[in-house]
Amino acid sequence: MLHIAILIPFLWAALIPLMRWFSRIHAGWAVLPVPVAIFAYLISQMSQIGSGENIVVEIPWMPDLGINLSFVLDGWSLLFGLLISGIGALVVWYSMFYMGKRTDSIRNFYVYLLLFMGAMLGVVFSDNLMVLYGFWELTSIASFLLIAFWYRRERSRYGALKSMLITVFGGLAMFAGFNLLYAMTGTYSIREIAAQASELVDQPLFLPAMILVLLGAFTKSAQFPFHIWLPDAMEAPTPVSAYLHSATMVKAGLYLVARMSPIFAGATEWFWIVSLTGLVTLTYGSFKAIRQTDLKALLAYSTISQLGLIMSLLGVGSAAAFYTDADQVAWFGLATTAAVFHLINHAVFKGSLFMVVGIVDHETGTRDLRRLGGLMKLMPITSAIALIGSFSMAGLPPFSGFLSKEMFFTAMVHILEFDVLNAGSWMLLLPILAWIASVFTFVYSMILVFKTFGGKLKENTLDKKPHEASAGLLASPILLVSLAIVFAFMPNLLAYNLIDPAVAAIRGGGVDFESVHVSIHFWHGWTPELWMTIGVVLLGTLLYRTYTRFKLLDREWSNRDTLNRLYNGLLSLLENGGRRLTDLYMTGSVRHYLIYILIFFIAALCGTLVFSPDIRLGMDNYAPITFYEVALVVVMLATAAAVPFARSRVNAILFTGAVGYMVTALFLIFRAPDLALTQMIVETVSVVLFLLCFKFLPKLKSTKERPVFKWTNLLVAGGVGVTVTLIALASMGSSPFEPISTYFLNESYKSAGGKNVVNVILVDFRGFDTLFEIMVLGVASLGIFGLIKLGVQTTP
Amino acid sequence: MEWIMAIAVGALFMIGVYLILSKGLLRIILGTSLLTHGVHLLLMTMAGLKRGAAPVLSDGVESYADPLPQALILTSIVISFGITALYFVLAYRAYQTRGTDEIDGYDVED
Numbered sequence: 001m002l003h004i005a006i007l008i009p010f011l012w013a014a015l016i017p018l019m020r021w022f023s024r025i026h027a028g029w030a031v032l033p034v035p036v037a038i039f040a041y042l043i044s045q046m047s048q049i050g051s052g053e054n055i056v057v058e059i060p061w062m063p064d065l066g067i068n069l070s071f072v073l074d075g076w077s078l079l080f081g082l083l084i085s086g087i088g089a090l091v092v093w094y095s096m097f098y099m100g101k102r103t104d105s106i107r108n109f110y111v112y113l114l115l116f117m118g119a120m121l122g123v124v125f126s127d128n129l130m131v132l133y134g135f136w137e138l139t140s141i142a143s144f145l146l147i148a149f150w151y152r153r154e155r156s157r158y159g160a161l162k163s164m165l166i167t168v169f170g171g172l173a174m175f176a177g178f179n180l181l182y183a184m185t186g187t188y189s190i191r192e193i194a195a196q197a198s199e200l201v202d203q204p205l206f207l208p209a210m211i212l213v214l215l216g217a218f219t220k221s222a223q224f225p226f227h228i229w230l231p232d233a234m235e236a237p238t239p240v241s242a243y244l245h246s247a248t249m250v251k252a253g254l255y256l257v258a259r260m261s262p263i264f265a266g267a268t269e270w271f272w273i274v275s276l277t278g279l280v281t282l283t284y285g286s287f288k289a290i291r292q293t294d295l296k297a298l299l300a301y302s303t304i305s306q307l308g309l310i311m312s313l314l315g316v317g318s319a320a321a322f323y324t325d326a327d328q329v330a331w332f333g334l335a336t337t338a339a340v341f342h343l344i345n346h347a348v349f350k351g352s353l354f355m356v357v358g359i360v361d362h363e364t365g366t367r368d369l370r371r372l373g374g375l376m377k378l379m380p381i382t383s384a385i386a387l388i389g390s391f392s393m394a395g396l397p398p399f400s401g402f403l404s405k406e407m408f409f410t411a412m413v414h415i416l417e418f419d420v421l422n423a424g425s426w427m428l429l430l431p432i433l434a435w436i437a438s439v440f441t442f443v444y445s446m447i448l449v450f451k452t453f454g455g456k457l458k459e460n461t462l463d464k465k466p467h468e469a470s471a472g473l474l475a476s477p478i479l480l481v482s483l484a485i486v487f488a489f490m491p492n493l494l495a496y497n498l499i500d501p502a503v504a505a506i507r508g509g510g511v512d513f514e515s516v517h518v519s520i521h522f523w524h525g526w527t528p529e530l531w532m533t534i535g536v537v538l539l540g541t542l543l544y545r546t547y548t549r550f551k552l553l554d555r556e557w558s559n560r561d562t563l564n565r566l567y568n569g570l571l572s573l574l575e576n577g578g579r580r581l582t583d584l585y586m587t588g589s590v591r592h593y594l595i596y597i598l599i600f601f602i603a604a605l606c607g608t609l610v611f612s613p614d615i616r617l618g619m620d621n622y623a624p625i626t627f628y629e630v631a632l633v634v635v636m637l638a639t640a641a642a643v644p645f646a647r648s649r650v651n652a653i654l655f656t657g658a659v660g661y662m663v664t665a666l667f668l669i670f671r672a673p674d675l676a677l678t679q680m681i682v683e684t685v686s687v688v689l690f691l692l693c694f695k696f697l698p699k700l701k702s703t704k705e706r707p708v709f710k711w712t713n714l715l716v717a718g719g720v721g722v723t724v725t726l727i728a729l730a731s732m733g734s735s736p737f738e739p740i741s742t743y744f745l746n747e748s749y750k751s752a753g754g755k756n757v758v759n760v761i762l763v764d765f766r767g768f769d770t771l772f773e774i775m776v777l778g779v780a781s782l783g784i785f786g787l788i789k790l791g792v793q794t795t796p
Numbered sequence: 797m798e799w800i801m802a803i804a805v806g807a808l809f810m811i812g813v814y815l816i817l818s819k820g821l822l823r824i825i826l827g828t829s830l831l832t833h834g835v836h837l838l839l840m841t842m843a844g845l846k847r848g849a850a851p852v853l854s855d856g857v858e859s860y861a862d863p864l865p866q867a868l869i870l871t872s873i874v875i876s877f878g879i880t881a882l883y884f885v886l887a888y889r890a891y892q893t894r895g896t897d898e899i900d901g902y903d904v905e906d
Contacts (some may be wrong), residue, residue, distance in 0.1 A: 622797060640808055671847075713818065714814060725806030739864065773874050779878075780881060
């Protein structure tokens with residue numbers, strides 16, 4: 001069943017275009033059953049997972065490569081499956097009222113959305129790393145398509161490209177990391193790799209694999225400094241922002257980090273990288289969120305910040321892996337529980353907040369905080385939803401965000417007692433950063449709700465007369481915020497069914513659920529966490545009242561966007577640099593290309609000669625030197641050397657011809673009569689041909705002048721000459737075998753009936769060569785004929 | 797003898813390459829001619845220049861020159877002749893249509 005749940009969205013996506021035959025029905029109605037059915041299926045499996053029994057499906061795909069479609073449903077993937085299908089259903093419902101039926105190309109929208117849903121389910125259910133990677137990239141592609149849904153807008157295309165580049169960069173790094181894991185363990189199955197985890201830590205590839213996998217997770221989950229794509233992805237339609245860029249896809253990185261925890265946790269690098277990246281992202285995102293004036297940008301930075309929070313909790317939770325004692329594991333592993341709980345809470349309140357922003361946008365025509373205000377009376381239900389969502393986000397009672405924020409503080413305070421790393425007072429950094437970030441979180445949550453709905457109505461700035469949204473549009477966010485309240489008052493409902501199995505899955509290694517169970521209460525007594533929350537509220541209120549007056553948030557200063565400038569600069573640097581580099585060496589001059597080729601030739605061959613020990617220059621067994629040969633060689637070289645100095649064409653041609661005749665003479669001396677004959681005829685015909693064509697050449701002044709002399713040409717030419725000489729000597733010095741010519745000499749008359757051995761070789765032993773050599777001549781003559789007879793266009 | 801031939805082949809290569817690197821089309825073609833000569837002599841030399849009769853069987857002769865490289869060179873001579881002839885006619889046509897002798901004067905685009 002599990003694999004069918006992944007398959008259905010893809011199949012459905014293929015069928016959605018058929019909805020154009022039912023143009024009176026909104027295509028969303030056809031889509032809605034898919035997430036609902038998957039959600040129902042997953043709910044029905046909950047009790048089985050809750051009892052500690054995982055569902056495994058394995059279908060062979062490429063078994064020789066170790067790549068199989070193996071899917072596992074355990075606590076952690078069940079949680080994600082429920083989020084994807086549950087929020088997916090709500091988003092589909094919401095989009096039916098949000099997106100117009102005719103104005104938008106609505107069927108494309110649902111095809112992309114279903115594609116994304118299937119890919120995301122594939123990511124969370126895959127046990128095989130390669131299959132996971134495949135689905136992972138598919139989510140990137142679906143996200144790209146959805147961000148650029150209004151593709152006529154320049155900003156949409158920019159945002160889509162940016163998110164594509166960054167997430168695919170991370171995806172490729174992750175792919176490399178997966179392959180390193182395969183190199184170490186010989187399997188792509190996550191469960192099998194986790195089983196070998198204890199042997200991996202000391203391997204040299206362990207750290208590179210960890211960093212590469214984390215790169216993939218950090219880029220997808222918009223961690224610092226890869227978060228820059230997320231605010232630009234807000235150009236997508238709001239249902240997409242709510243679904244992909246708050247509840248599901250950006251959590252794929254968190255999913256991966258948690259999924260890889262049984263493999264990597266226990267390494268101190270993992271603890272530090274994951275925790276600190278998370279905390280930096282948390283603080284930076286919450287600080288940036290305060291400065292935004294666009295509601296969706298504020299929510300984007302808030303998402304970045306909250307993802308950082310969960311990431312840091314996952315990092316801190318990995319401290320449990322350093323202990324074996326059950327109590328201590330539970331004590332330090334609390335952070336993991338908090339991470340899972342906050343993940344659920346965030347999906348709930350962020351989804352509802354995005355939908356609220358969509359409603360505000362829909363009803364007023366703007367998302368600009370400076371133009372909004374006083375909508376409380378006109379849109380009471382929407383503002384109530386926003387209030388609950390924001391308070392939950394800020395971590396205020398009595399909403400579920402309060403509980404997870406408390407657990408977050410608890411975990412960050414607990415970690416001070418973590419003594420394995422000998423980090424000493426550095427550990428204090430964690431709770432302090434966490435607390436500061438929570439203050440900022442409080443402030444932007446208040447800005448979100450009170451700047452939009454509180455204050456006075458600025459009616460003249462709005463495009464439309466605002467009024468309450470329709471019931472259909474409100475249904476999804478109402479359901480979500482009521483969940484935020486339900487989870488707050490009955491957290492253990494969630495704890496037993498979802499959180500405990502998920503935490504056990506993250507912890508790995510057959511941990512039983514009882515040992516990970518932490519009961520979640522509203523009231524802990526007067527703990528440090530509570531004082532921290534009170535501090536957050538007090539300082540946050542103060543900051544919210546005064547933040548406009550702070551120099552800190554002065555527009556000049558806050559609008560500086562270094563990382564985006566870096567990204568744009570890097571992109572144009574790559575483009576311009578690439579173009580300049582290409583312009584530098586692709587000059588269009590044949591001479592330059594020849595020089596590259598020849599220099600490579602010289603370097604490669606001389607390098608081999610020098611560095612290869614087996615090659616030696618042979619000097620023995622040479623034929624004796626005779627006068628005639630030497631004299632011929634000298635004359636030949638002298639005439640050849642005269643060619644470059646020839647001032648006129650005729651001389652150059654004649655000198656070359658003379659070289660040819662010297663070669664003929666050398667052939668004669670070296671006992672090759674056939675060669676001498678052929679060479680002489682060929683040389684004669686060539687010279688005649690040259691002279692014949694020369695007669696028809698246009699008169700050109702330059703050719704009559706003394707040829708230009710170039711030192712670089714001489715140097716390269718000299719290098720080639722020396723290389724060839726050395727190779728000739730080396731090949732004669734190191735040929736270990738006897739020639740096979742005795743066979744030809746013995747068999748020429750006996751087998752072939754000819755006494756001229758060269759001719760017998762040409763037409764009998766190796767007749768094929770001759771056949772094709774005749775063909776070469778034929779083709780050349782046809783070419784010459786064509787060149788002269790056809791296409792006679794004269795000089796323009 | 798072989799080392800003298802090796803040096804001679806190197807010198808032919810050097811002159812040929814030098815000519816190929818120049819601008820005039822004619823000089824480039826002549827350069828390829830010289831390179832061809834160099835290659836043929838290299839083939840000949842590398843097979844060994846030991847004395848023996850020409851490889852035409854006759855009674856009473858014990859040792860012959862190696863016939864195989866000779867067959868290879870013969871093939872090569874014919875092929876390079878075909879190429880050179882085509883090359884030259886190509887250059888001739890280029891002169892006719894473009895009216896210039898220098899290769900770098902060509903615009904790559906057209």
